[in-house]
Amino acid sequence: MTTPPPSLPTPTSAFGARVRAWDWRRALSPTGNTGDAVFRAALFACALLVLLLVGAMIAAMASNSRLSLREYGFGFLTSSEWNPVSGQFGALPFIYGTIISSLLALVISVPISLGVAVFLVEQAPRRLARPITFLVELLAAIPSVVYGLWGIFVLAPLLRRYVEPPLQKWLGWTPFFQGTITGIGLLTGGIILAIMITPIISAVVRDVLAAVPVTQREAALALGATRWETTRVVLANGGPGIAGAIILGLGRAIGETMAVTMVIGNRAQISASLFEPSYTIASVIANEFTEATEAIYLSALVELGLILFLVTFIINAAARLLVWSVTRSTSGTARA
Amino acid sequence: MQTTHARRYATNAVMTTLTAACAFFAVAVLVLILGYIAYRGLGAISFQFLIETPKPVGEGGGIGNAILGTLILLAMACVVGMPFGIATGIYLAEYGAGRFASLVRFLTDTLTGIPSILVGVFVYTIIVLPMKQFSAMAGGVALAVIMIPIVARTTEEMIRLVPASLREGALALGAPQWRVTTGVVLPAAASGIVTGAMLAVARVSGETAPLLFTAFGSRFFNVYLDQPMASLTVQIYNYAISPYDEWHAQAWAATLILMTLILVINITVRFFTRQKV
Numbered sequence: 001m002t003t004p005p006p007s008l009p010t011p012t013s014a015f016g017a018r019v020r021a022w023d024w025r026r027a028l029s030p031t032g033n034t035g036d037a038v039f040r041a042a043l044f045a046c047a048l049l050v051l052l053l054v055g056a057m058i059a060a061m062a063s064n065s066r067l068s069l070r071e072y073g074f075g076f077l078t079s080s081e082w083n084p085v086s087g088q089f090g091a092l093p094f095i096y097g098t099i100i101s102s103l104l105a106l107v108i109s110v111p112i113s114l115g116v117a118v119f120l121v122e123q124a125p126r127r128l129a130r131p132i133t134f135l136v137e138l139l140a141a142i143p144s145v146v147y148g149l150w151g152i153f154v155l156a157p158l159l160r161r162y163v164e165p166p167l168q169k170w171l172g173w174t175p176f177f178q179g180t181i182t183g184i185g186l187l188t189g190g191i192i193l194a195i196m197i198t199p200i201i202s203a204v205v206r207d208v209l210a211a212v213p214v215t216q217r218e219a220a221l222a223l224g225a226t227r228w229e230t231t232r233v234v235l236a237n238g239g240p241g242i243a244g245a246i247i248l249g250l251g252r253a254i255g256e257t258m259a260v261t262m263v264i265g266n267r268a269q270i271s272a273s274l275f276e277p278s279y280t281i282a283s284v285i286a287n288e289f290t291e292a293t294e295a296i297y298l299s300a301l302v303e304l305g306l307i308l309f310l311v312t313f314i315i316n317a318a319a320r321l322l323v324w325s326v327t328r329s330t331s332g333t334a335r336a
Numbered sequence: 337m338q339t340t341h342a343r344r345y346a347t348n349a350v351m352t353t354l355t356a357a358c359a360f361f362a363v364a365v366l367v368l369i370l371g372y373i374a375y376r377g378l379g380a381i382s383f384q385f386l387i388e389t390p391k392p393v394g395e396g397g398g399i400g401n402a403i404l405g406t407l408i409l410l411a412m413a414c415v416v417g418m419p420f421g422i423a424t425g426i427y428l429a430e431y432g433a434g435r436f437a438s439l440v441r442f443l444t445d446t447l448t449g450i451p452s453i454l455v456g457v458f459v460y461t462i463i464v465l466p467m468k469q470f471s472a473m474a475g476g477v478a479l480a481v482i483m484i485p486i487v488a489r490t491t492e493e494m495i496r497l498v499p500a501s502l503r504e505g506a507l508a509l510g511a512p513q514w515r516v517t518t519g520v521v522l523p524a525a526a527s528g529i530v531t532g533a534m535l536a537v538a539r540v541s542g543e544t545a546p547l548l549f550t551a552f553g554s555r556f557f558n559v560y561l562d563q564p565m566a567s568l569t570v571q572i573y574n575y576a577i578s579p580y581d582e583w584h585a586q587a588w589a590a591t592l593i594l595m596t597l598i599l600v601i602n603i604t605v606r607f608f609t610r611q612k613v
Contacts, residue, residue, distance in 0.1 A: 031513055039514035040431060046423035047440045050484065054443050057454070060461045115358025123352055124359070134606060135363045141602050142369065143542025145569050146591050149576045150369050153376075153584065195365055202362075226348040248449065255451025257545040262576060282453050282545070289457070289549045305457040309450065316449035320442065 057309065065303035067296055076303060082268040084288070089300035091307065093268040097186070097278035098308075101260060102253035104190025104274070109198045110246055114235075116198065117205035122231045133206070140199035148262030151192045156183035156263055159191070164275060175272040182265075187274040189264035193253045201249040204323060208241030209234055211327040244322025251315035255308060257282040281308045370595070377592025380585040386593075390555050390571070393580045399590050401557045405472070405566040406541060406594075408559065409551060412476025413540055417483035418533060424484065425491025425529075430517055432492070441492075444485040453545035455481045460549050472558070472565035475551025479540045486539060490532025494525045531605050538601040542594065544569035568594045 028037035062069075068076065072089060079090025116136060120129045160183030171177045212234045220230040235242065265277020266287060281304050292298040384398055391397030428441055455478050463474040498521050506516040522529075544567075547553075552564040553574065568590055575587035 029513070033512040033514070035512050035514045039517070040427075043423050043427035043431065046420050047427040047437070049420055050424055050440050050444055050447070050488065053481065053484070054447065056462070057450075057458045060458050061454075064461045112358045112361065115355040116362050119355035119359040123355060132359055132363060135366055136359070138599070138602060139362065139366050141538060141542075141598055142366075143544065143569060143594065143598070145544040145573050145576070146369075146373070146542070146595065149572060149587055149591055150372065152576055154368075154372055198362060226344055228348040228351040229344070231351075251449050255449075255453070257451060257453040258573060262573075282451055285453055285457065286545055286548055289460070290552075302457060302461070305454050309454050312450055312454075313446060316446045317442070319449075320445050 058306075061302055061306040061309060065299050065306050067299035068303045069299075071296065072300075076300070077307075080270060082284075084292070084294075084297050087294075087296060089296070091281070091304055093270050094279050094281045094284050094304060095307075096270045097264065098254055098280040098282070100274075101186055101189045101193060101264065101278065101280060102250055104186065105193030105197055105253045106246065106250055108191060108194035109201060109249060112194075113198045113201035113245075113249070114205060114242070116202040117209060118231055118235070120202075121206055121209040122234065123227065136199050136202060138199075139195070140203070144196070144256060144258040145262075147192055147196055147259035151188060151259055151263040155192060156188050159183050159188055168275070176274050179271070179273045179275045181275055182277075184263055184265045184277060185273075185275050186264065186278045189260045189278065189280075190274070192259050192263055193256055196256060196259060197249040197252050200252055201245050204245035204248055205238070205242055208238040208245060208323065208326050211241070212237045238326055240322045241326030244319045244324075244326075247315055247319035247322065251312050251319060254315070255282055255312045257286050261286050281305075370599075373588065373591050373595055376585070376588035377595075380589035381592060385586070385589055389557060390566075393582055397586070399566075399568065399571055399586070399593070401554065402566040402568045402571040402590065403593065404557060404559075405551070405554070406568045408472060408561075409475050409479055409547070409565065409567055410537060410541055412472070412561070413479035413483050414533075414537065416477060417480030417536075418487060420480075421484040421487025421536070422491050422529060422533075424488035426495060426517065426522070428488065428492040429495035430513075430521070441489075444488045447485040448489070451545070452482055452543050453548075456546035456548060456550055459546070464550060467562070469562075470550065470552035470564040471562045472551050473561045475547050475565060475567070476561070478546040478550045479543060482543060482546060483536045483540050486536040487533055490535065491525075491529050494528030494532060495521060497528065498524045527608070531609055534601050534605055538598045538605075541597060542569060544573050548573075 023032065025034055025037040026032040029040045068089065072079070076089065076091050077095065078092060079088070080092040081088040081090045082093060083089075120133055120136075124132065160181055164177075164181045164183065164187070168177045168181065216233055216237055217230050220233045225233070260280055261283040264280060264283060266279050266283055267277040268279045268284070269276065271278070285301055285305055285308075289298075289301055292301055384396065386398060386403065387400040388396070388398030389401045390399070424440065424444070428437055428444075431437065432441065459474050459478040459481065463477060464470055467474075502520055502524060503516055506520045507513070511519070547567050547570050551567055551570070553570045554564045554566040556566075558565050572587050572590045572594065575583040575590070578584070
């Protein structure tokens with residue numbers, strides 16, 4: 001029924017020590033069993049594929065953006081002229097739009113996400129916490145294009161009618177709230193992004209808070225701390241993990257495509273006003289990729305993709321390391 | 337002393353209320369979005385709409401081809417992506433102690449955060465450019481690439497939940513390790529792996545960006561994998577940014593279909609996982 005480990009001849013060396021002959025099975029799996037060797041090698045190949053996938057993505061984008069890389073060099077990042085007709089390609093307006101819309105999303109989303117997570121982990125009774133957790137997670141299950149649809153037909157008119165006029169009235173003297181009110185622009189993009197990243201940030205913060213040892217809470221409570229003061233101790237303990245969660249949200253916001261494309265206005269310009277249309281890296285790729293008939297145009301778009309890839313890759317890597325530093329060291333389930 | 341005490345308790349009360357408000361605000365947004373989809377979608381949906389192909393403005397038309405397209409694309413993504421995802425997950429769980437496994441684990445986590453539109457760009461350069469045309473195949477591969485890291489990580493988590501005593505028992509009876517994994521560990525983790533796979537399908541079914549320049553879209557019923565193929569999400573996008581009210585209504589109806597699919601999967605999964613715990 002079960003195969004015993006294969007009995008191998010054990011040759012001896014010149015000095016009489018026992019030397020084991022090289023065996024492909026033993027090389028692939030320490031058990032030396034044929035089935036194990038094949039099984040493990042197959043799984044290893046699949047895992048290797050994930051590694052190769054990342055390499056292939058970078059290689060494919062780098063090779064397809066060669067033309068633009070050679071033509072524009074570093075000027076690509078600092079030029080603000082994007083004119084496919086005259087063959088001028090500068091990424092600055094998209095970089096600006098991406099950064100501002102993502103930061104706006106963070107400013108709105110971080111306090112709310114922290115509030116949600118603290119409420120669910122520290123304060124809500126269990127019977128309430130479970131269904132609310134599920135509902136907040138459902139927010140993350142709504143596709144980007146659906147957020148975009150809702151943004152165009154519900155959020156944008158709402159902002160145009162009830163939010164942007166008072167903002168302009170009171171804060172119109174600052175450069176941030178000037179210009180025509182259309183409901184489509186940076187502000188709308190930032191708000192829709194905020195809604196989309198809130199479930200992501202709060203889910204990670206929840207994990208981080210849950211990983212803080214209960215003894216920390218008990219110690220604070222025993223010293224007479226109120227519930228909120230205890231929560232502050234917990235938050236301080238989860239510090240790096242919370243930072244990781246926020247960076248993770250930032251990464252998501254930077255790469256978000258459809259919803260932003262549908263509400264941000266898609267105009268390659270740099271304007272301080274949040275009411276003005278803007279453009280993000282992901283949006284310009286989504287909008288113009290199929291129109292890019294000339295090689296240099298396509299190449300410039302792929303280079304934008306490469307930039308986006310590297311930025312989100314670094315952001316995600318940093319965020320993971322921060323989150324792991326909390327959830328692994330404290331829960332005692334350190335892996336590898 | 338008394339005032340400090342009062343202030344501390346007041347702060348506590350205020351902050352507790354604020355965090356609760358945050359939670360209810362998030363839930364309220366969800367209800368608003370889902371409610372509005374149901375309201376606009378139910379008003380525009382009909383049986384004809386579900387089986388017809390798109391028609392010019394003013395002539396009605398439907399999303400039958402987009403529903404079929406989405407199902408075909410999802411099936412392809414599963415066929416291509418699931419085996420790799422699950423195998424990677426098993427590797428990480430069963431042989432995942434070394435440095436290589438840590439690297440793979442780290443990269444899968446990072447891959448899940450890579451913008452999905454870049455997967456579209458990637459697949460465009462490796463499949464669409466050489467084939468010189470948009471194709472359902474490219475769309476399916478793009479969705480599979482998104483699926484692999486998600487499936488890999490959930491599979492790993494689920495296999496790790498299988499108690500070590502089960503493995504030890506089987507090993508003690510003399511079974512080789514691969515038989516232990518395929519015959520004992522996998523069946524024990526099967527329901528969890530299926531759950532994770534379903535969630536991955538739900539997640540991928542809402543993807544639009546990677547399909548824009550891979551599967552592209554089509555106005556006809558199509559089952560050929562080397563031809564462009566319609567999908568619900570791309571159809572919703574095209575209708576949403578069009579200037580016609582009739583197409584806007586159709587976008588809401590199509591959204592209702594898509595959200596029903598996604599919610600059914602999510603709630604089913606939720607129901608089953610709760611029973612298990």
